[in-house]
Amino acid sequence: MTFTASSDAEPQWVLSPGRAELASFLEGLPEPHILCDPDYRIVAANQAYRHLYGGEGELTGRTCYEVSHHFDRPCDQAGESCPMARARQSGQRERILHLHHTSCGQSYVNIELTPLLSPSGELTGYIEKMETVQHAHLQPQAQGLIGRSPAFRQMLALVTRVAPTDSAVMLLGETGTGKDLVAQTLHASSQRAAKPFVPVDCSSLTETLFESELFGHERGAFTDAHRAKAGLVETAHEGTLFLDEVGDIPLTMQVKLLRLLESGVYRRVGSTEQRQANVRIVSATHRDLSTMVREGRFREDLYHRLCTFPIRLPPLRARAEDLPLLVDSLLRRLVPQRRIKLSPQALELLGHQPFHGNVRELRNLLERAIVLSDSALIGVEAVEWALQLDRDLQKDSQGRARETALHEPSSLPQVTGDGALRGSWQRLRIEELRERLQSWHGTRTELALELGISERTLYRKLKALGMA
Known part of the structure; x- marks a missing residue:
């Protein structure tokens, strides 16, 4: 990559032919992308980036940290984690959640940064892709996650990273921390967002009702089963099944839930026919499941199946600076x-x-x-x-x-x-x-x-x- 400074008061940065083709490719992408040199200067910005950050101003020649953060120094020198500095050390693609100043105000943005290397292995620049987080806000809102404290941002970074996957997520935290809202955000940010989100309140289901509610039943399966009924697993097909207060699942029912998670197969009560389930599992609890496992009150194999990706939600006392935002948002609701x-x-x-x-x-x-x-x-x-x-x-x-x-x-x-x-x-x-x-x-x-x-x-x- 070569850059030529003109004699004008405002430098104009000229791309080498190969990088000009790369810039042309980025221009056609729907997501905001920029091409940066090793000194943080923006060499090219596609239309989506200009719309999100640039407004009417010129972007080429400006530093990425000045445009997105309004900083006068690189992110890692201003208290933020810098994906460019991390990529420089690792030589690999880096992903990070940042708080950016956009044309719509401050927003959470997922950054994916890829280093560009010459045939000899020399670092020549970076491609940076931005994706605005849709379900987390820094201004009072009637819906969605609200916050800007370090504890909230740490939790959100985990949510945005795991949401696009099909990994089983366990939400841990005290009562009232918003585990149901985080579960909805995980679903809405996933590839299953167009399919059902089905919550299951495990604490309200008795042992006799749990299997029937979860897997459904056939007509005549028990005294009051006057007709066949689909279970919540079937309702959530291709979507997300949210098991709230999973620590309250009866021990006798845990083995049947484990079978579903291991094989994706279940049976309605009163039926011998096997049914296939394609669901993503998100669970939540305020209990200490590891202690319950040691005491024999929760199956260890089920615990490990559910807890593939644990996320701990911070209590309100750890989010003091979020209180004004939360108050205004709750009043709106x-x-x-x-x-x-x-x-x-x-x-x-x-x-x-x-x-x-x-x-x-x-x-x-x-x-x-x-x-x-x-x-x-x-x-x-x-x-x-x-x-x-x-x-x-x-x-x-x-x-x-x-x-x-x-x-x-x-x-x-x-x-x-x-x-x-x-x-x-x-x-x-x-x-x-x-x-x-x-x-x-x-x-x-x-x-x-x-x-x-x-x-x-x-x-x-x-x-x-x-x-x-």
Whole structure:
């Protein structure tokens, strides 16, 4: 590959004849591709890449890290893993998940980079292929995976790598971390996306029902079998079978599931006819299956069949910087017809919660706060009230307290006749309000928004201070 710099202020890079043919080939590919020299400069970019990254600007001669990351130095010098640096060391094709600035905003992009070698083995450049990840987002969305924290990105990199394959995937993690959503993403990103995605809630199936629900039954197979019925395996043919809470599968049924995974063959209950199944298995559990195997409560051979490719989902406490994104996205899903927001103070309060129930617990808390708030801006009062309802429920379930909210005025926010909230946690903010009033020069509406409370609540506080 040769490059010639013109005498113009802006260099124009000229391809050698052989590389010009390669650039012409890349131009016809539907996926974004670029041809780079060993110094990270873009030598050629096809139309798909120009559409995704370039807009109206010129790309040739610019560095790939400046175009995609807005960096002033290579990725590996700016805190990112650089596929070009890795390919330089390995001499082989490298794949990596990156966060890129595109014409549609920041997006997750799968990069596949191939080094180009001369006949003598000298590195002459790279071909870089980009593929936007469709089901993971960095902005609030009504659907899909949401996040940008390192823990989330590490999980997503594994999801995007294994999704196009037929490998059995085991999703591990605490309850409420979104294993069902990741399973749907694996299916939607696979070559089976046009076929059925069939979830099986293993924890809800008794031992007597499990085989019939999974494999189906023939008419007369048991007392209530008045007609033949296809099982969930048959429904998922050529698609994905998602075994949720696989640790709850009865031990006697595990051997029959193992037979399906090993041979792809099963029988309906009450039938001698063998049926063939073509399904991809994705399973999930919050249990420690390795311990269950040691204790004899889960078959070791089934464990290894299901756990071909394990992915551990991070708990919410390991994704602190994702909290604002998750809150906005969950609010959109809960009330799509309204634009509900959390005040900064309310969001800060959420940031201090342990969230043992993870994203599911966060969703429930936000739904309570919506009900308890009369405004499109949910303040810290509604969030604190929603939290207190959960604390009282936990006290009751543990047997430590049986009193209702009306009997706990010192800790529980109460509702007065005019619908106002009252409680000790509110009184703690009186001193904060007094200090803010001394330096505040805006309107009361603006002050209420700043404090994350309603104007009515602000008026009551001012009245209590004798300043209304």
